[in-house]
Amino acid sequence: MRVGFVGRGTLGRDVLKGLIDNENIEIPFVINCRVTPEVGAGRDVFEKMALDNNIPFHFSNTLNADKWISYIREQNVDLVVAMLWLDTIGEEVISGARLGFLNLHGGMLPRYRGNACSNWAILNKEDQQGLSVHLMEAGKLDSGPVVLQEIIPMTDRTTIKELMDHIDKRGAELVLQAVGMIVRDEYTLTSQNEEKALRCYPRLPRDGEINWHDAAEKIERLIRAAGDPYPGAYSFYSDVRDEGRIKKMTICSAHIEEHPTEFCAVPGHVLKIQDDLKRAVVCGDMKLLVLDEIRIDGISSDPVSSFRTVRQRMGLDTEILLNELWKLKERLNA
Known part of the structure; x- marks a missing residue:
């Protein structure tokens, strides 16, 4: 299966490594974008991984430009894995992959969509957070049918670092598990219940x-x-x-x-x-x-x-x- 990769950060690095190691997957491109301090691994990490494995490497902070719409279509990919991408991705881009774009979100969708979700979960005294692997819906944040979900238990001492470390480690494993299920055609999609959605907005310093x-x-x-x-x-x-x-x-x-x-x-x-x-x-x-x-x-x-x-x-x-x-x-x- 031809699987493209777009993304950044430590989570993205670990997912890309797993895709490279999967002999049933061919990766026609890696597209990296601007990094922010909290997400970890930057451009140099992804560029080296791509070049070491003879994968074309690109850098862009948007995919919604004609250049990338055409490029992704020309690659004839079955699936694109998107990790921590900067903004919403449009329909013309997503439709360039036969099965769509796969994303990981730190939240039990449809609850805790959007930004700073784990931070808000702590502030809201939740006793659990979650991980959701889903196919992306064009132009929307964290919507689209879910492939896999997993609960992360929380206590009254859970810190944001503990949650983010868990999401980085277990999240990568869950994404690769979902990709394997899709490669084997052993997956089912579960629609999100919009009536139960909770949208989170960014937190500032x-x-x-x-x-x-x-x-x-x-x-x-x-x-x-x-x-x-x-x-x-x-x-x-x-x-x-x-x-x-x-x-x-x-x-x-x-x-x-x-x-x-x-x-x-x-x-x-x-x-x-x-x-x-x-x-x-x-x-x-x-x-x-x-x-x-x-x-x-x-x-x-x-x-x-x-x-x-x-x-x-x-x-x-x-x-x-x-x-x-x-x-x-x-x-x-x-």
């Missing part, structure tokens, strides 16, 4: 900013959903031990505890707990978010040595921001 008036559980979920390989959950603050300098604390991991006694404090306040051995931040529900691993201005830091005073507050209030604007005005007028 700024969505990781912590609102300390939120409940501790909500903040802890944000930390797990926004962490590595993404920029992370963070809070700006004015460092009272460094002449009020504004800094950025990114929380890599944390857990929730109760204060040992009744207490009075404002959300965002940093507390010394357990005989000065830990640091915690008061949340909106008066529970404590204990800081396990943090970065200050991008540098890994010890929470205890970073916050030595009981007068430190997370977040920037109006007075701090106005003072910073006043300082800037003075510098400009100097």
